[in-house]
Amino acid sequence: MNAAGRLSLYGAGVLVAFGGVFGIAAAVVPDSAVANWVATASDSSMADHAGMGSDDTAETVTIPGVSLSGYGYELGPVTAPTVVGEPDELRFQILDVTGTPLTAYETSHEKDLHLIAVRTDGTGFRHVHPTLDEATGTWSTPWKWADAGTYRVYADFVPDVADGPDKVTLTRTVEVAGEFTPTPAMTTSTTSEVDGYTVTLDGNLTAETSSELTLSITRDGEPVTTLQPYLGAFGHLVALRDGDLAYLHVHAEGETPKDGDTAGPDIRFAAEAPTAGRYLLYLDFQVDRQIHTAQFVVDAGHGTNGTGTDDTHSDTGDDH
Ligand SMILES: [Cu+2]
Numbered sequence: 001m002n003a004a005g006r007l008s009l010y011g012a013g014v015l016v017a018f019g020g021v022f023g024i025a026a027a028v029v030p031d032s033a034v035a036n037w038v039a040t041a042s043d044s045s046m047a048d049h050a051g052m053g054s055d056d057t058a059e060t061v062t063i064p065g066v067s068l069s070g071y072g073y074e075l076g077p078v079t080a081p082t083v084v085g086e087p088d089e090l091r092f093q094i095l096d097v098t099g100t101p102l103t104a105y106e107t108s109h110e111k112d113l114h115l116i117a118v119r120t121d122g123t124g125f126r127h128v129h130p131t132l133d134e135a136t137g138t139w140s141t142p143w144k145w146a147d148a149g150t151y152r153v154y155a156d157f158v159p160d161v162a163d164g165p166d167k168v169t170l171t172r173t174v175e176v177a178g179e180f181t182p183t184p185a186m187t188t189s190t191t192s193e194v195d196g197y198t199v200t201l202d203g204n205l206t207a208e209t210s211s212e213l214t215l216s217i218t219r220d221g222e223p224v225t226t227l228q229p230y231l232g233a234f235g236h237l238v239a240l241r242d243g244d245l246a247y248l249h250v251h252a253e254g255e256t257p258k259d260g261d262t263a264g265p266d267i268r269f270a271a272e273a274p275t276a277g278r279y280l281l282y283l284d285f286q287v288d289r290q291i292h293t294a295q296f297v298v299d300a301g302h303g304t305n306g307t308g309t310d311d312t313h314s315d316t317g318d319d320h
Contacts, residue, residue: 064169065247075170084178090143101137148178192294199294223265242278273300
């Protein structure tokens with residue numbers, strides 16, 4: 001069974017077991033203990049962390065960013081330059097179940113659609129905001145590939161329709177011809193040098209458990225305290241799972257900053273890996289009106305036994 005199928009079962013299983021526990025608990029367990037179980041179960045819900053609607057989606061919950069269709073939408077064919085170095089446009093439409101291009105989008109993090117592109121080996125990460133032609137539903141942005149290879153393109157958006165999904169992430173693969181330069185196999189790294197900044201990552205990513213990651217930014221050994229808000233947060237973290245490049249967009253903790261606010265050198269994120277394994281992390285941050293992207297590779301461990309999440313899952317397994 002694929003991962004998505006397993007997760008759907010987990011989700012359904014948690015609900016089922018939960019009903020049972022709840023019924024018994026009402027009779028023999030103090031209310032406070034019931035509340036703890038509730039909190040644990042909702043914290044471990046994949047749907048919440050992936051930003052998907054958690055109601056009535058038990059059958060359709062998937063890990064975001066591995067499919068070209070989902071939640072009633074499809075990422076249409078992506079038109080882009082097919083060779084390295086040729087400037088042109090990248091264009092696509094989002095289609096609904098009838099094949100009609102979607103033209104109504106809800107603004108999320110100050111944009112109606114976020115486009116991420118990355119080569120399948122994790123290099124060449126880009127995060128841009130295309131422009132919508134509302135007459136045709138076509139999104140476009142100037143585009144040029146710097147390197148040949150196979151790329152994954154992700155569209156991250158919220159349809160502005162009644163009872164629509166909270167968040168949709170769809171993906172397609174684009175091939176770019178040219179002389180291909182393979183990169184060495186990835187090794188874990190928690191320090192990133194970018195544009196004169198040094199960014200270090202502290203904290204551990206754990207499967208199915210929310211953990212805090214702290215990213216600290218310095219320049220010439222000095223803490224950077226002049227981070228500016230970018231798209232409604234002091235930092236945006238995209239995590240891609242090595243292997244299928246499943247996509248996770250994590251936002252910085254804390255209140256939404258206002259224009260003129262500054263922060264640093266630390267940015268904190270609450271992140272949850274859907275499974276154990278290796279993840280590629282990309283942090284977008286802004287200083288002096290310039291966006292920088294720091295890159296990390298981390299291994300997520302299995303959830304710790306006895307913290308509730310794993311136990312809940314094995315308990316639900318017995319119910320099937
Ligand atoms: Cu964006």
